[in-house]
Amino acid sequence: MTLVFKHFDTRLNQWIENPSDPSGILTEELENxxxxxxxxEATNDFSFGHIDENSAPEDLYNHPENHILLxxxxxxxxxxxxxYLEKIEAICPDRKDRGAYGSIFIGACQNAVNQRVNILIVDDITGENGEILPNDYAWRLVGDCHGKISPxxxxxxxxxxxxxIQHRLGCLEGELSGRFGKGTVAPLNLNSLPIKPExxxxxxxxxxxxxxxxxxxxxxxxxxxxYSNQMIFIGEKDRSQSSLVAISQTLDCAPFGIKDFLRQIETEALLLANIQKDPRKVAQRYCEAYExxxxxxxxKIEENGEENDNSESETAEQQDPIMYRLIKADLEGHCQLLSSQKxxxxxxxxxxNQWRDLALGKSIKFNRAMIIPSKELISGEICDMRFPEGEEILNFRSPYLNSNGMCINKNKYVADALDPNGKPLIGVVSC
Incomplete structure (x- = not known):
């Protein structure tokens, strides 16, 4: 599923030429x-208008083919x-929503499916769900823009x-037709829920x-x-995964916090100062960093189950950058290329770059994960199954806005952080 958008300048009221193809128009493809x-049906009907600080309100009415802003x-x-305006107005009757939620409509997804499903909608404040589940039980299954998905x-x-899964959702047919949304869903065995027998x-x-x-x-x-038998579009915008985040974003609000890492920074600085005198040691660090x-x-690829269709035909040497391969080979030989200017x-x-990252705190990293809510946790508790239960964990939520955003919580294991097979969900923290 792909949409092709043509780009145009709203002030000049003309298409923007493709720099690599002067005879064509600059286009952009967005999938799912x-x-x-x-x-x-609108594969090639949409376009992107460009504005800048010199644009005037009347420029928004310009378009090379007299299309309108949606x-x-x-x-x-x-x-x-x-x-298409009538349908857009039906989906977003409040005109400001057409700007507030425009990103939901044009955000490309990694994967998507269109199919008929049964959706249980739960009020995440009261747990009201049409008496399908006990309200207190349903309330525990959801949170702010967070729900569950069948395996x-x-x-x-x-x-x-x-x-x-971070998703984009659109209801295409049925009682919910025209509704759309976003959020996260965690896989859960929904067949075991205490649903009313009838x-x-x-x-x-x-x-x-x-x-x-x-x-x-x-x-x-x-x-x-x-809501039964609803035809929906659901797209995977992103998924939870284990990764790292630098502490550099916390230093603006908590500059004195760097003192807790001074010993680590000093050790790293001494190491950099020592190796930069020896081209062979620098080359070795260069290769180690790339590896x-x-x-x-x-x-990450193994965690997410991704595969490269060309992996069988492309060897590791073909995929690695030429400079890495040259330096690596030279280190294993006579180190003659290390003195060449390139x-x-x-x-x-x-x-x-190594010195810059060290100065900015980018070389000191925290574990990073996607946050999901859990009603089993109280204030001062967090669930991160990468660490022992009962351990105190220093954590902050990105974007880091002020010093109150960093705190220490006690680690407590909860079922919300487990997948349907009873294993920890990948790259997830519950709070």
Missing amino acids: TLLEAFFP LSSGGRLVYGPAK ELATELSETVSNV INSKIDLIIPTSSFKGGDKKNHPIRPGL KFQKTRQL VVDELERFMQ
């Missing part, structure tokens, strides 16, 4: 978008034929039940009311309950 789900996301203005649907969407339908998705955006909130608010990056990348320049840039 909510916009295409609602307008499947949605916006920051500086990206989505234009299309006037015939079957999760596998069809992302080929795994080991990750939390309910014969299985549940594929449990979505909180907070996940739904747009719509006529005043006259037709979303009602909790079970560490590749190892981390491979671990290698000297490459290693100098590498050392400059």
Whole structure:
């Protein structure tokens, strides 16, 4: 599923030429978008308008083919034929939503499925769900824009039940037609829920009311309950994964916090100062840094079950950068290339980046994960199954806004952090 957007200048009212093809128009392809789900016939009908600080309000009415402004996301203005406006207005009756939620419509997803499902909508404040589940039980299954997905649907969407999925959701047919939303869903065995005996339908998705955006909130608010046989688009925008984040973003608000890492920084600085006098040691560190990056990348691929279609035909040597291969081979030989100007320049840039990262705190990293809510945890508790239960964990939430954003919580294991097979979800922290 792909939409092709042409780019144009709203002030000049003309298409923007493709720099690599002067005879053509600059285009952009977006795959698996909510916009295409609602307008499947509009493969080449949409375009992006560009504005700058000199643009005037009347420029927004310009378009080379007299299309009109439908949605916006920051500086990206989505234009299309006037015939699409009626549907856009039905989906977003409040005009400001066409700007507030434009990014949901044009955000490309890694994977997507269109199929009929049964959705249980739960009020994430009261737990009200149409008496399908006990309210207190349903309340524990959801949080702010967080719900649950059946293992079957999760596998069809992302080929795994080991990750939390950040999704884009669009209801195409049925009672919920025209509704759209976003959030996260964690795989859970929904067949074991205490559903009322007279309910014969299985549940594929449990979505909180907070996940739904747009719509006529005043006259037709979303009602909790079970909606059966709904044709939906659900796209995987991202998934939870284990990674690292530098502490550098915390230093603006807590500059004195760097003193806790001074010994580590001093040790690293002494090491850099020592090796930069020896080109062979610099070259060795250069190769080790690249190999560490590749190892981390491979671990992410294995965690997410991703495969490279060309992996069988491409050897590791073909994939590695030419400078790495030259320096690596030279280290294993007579180190004659280390004095060549091209290698000297490459290693100098590498050392400059190493010193810069050390000065900015980028070389000191925290473990990073996707946050999901858990009603089993109270204030002062967190669940990160990468650390022992009962351990105190220093943590902060990104983006880090002020010194109150960093705290120490006690680690407590909860079932919300487990996948349907009882294993820890990959790259997830519950709080």
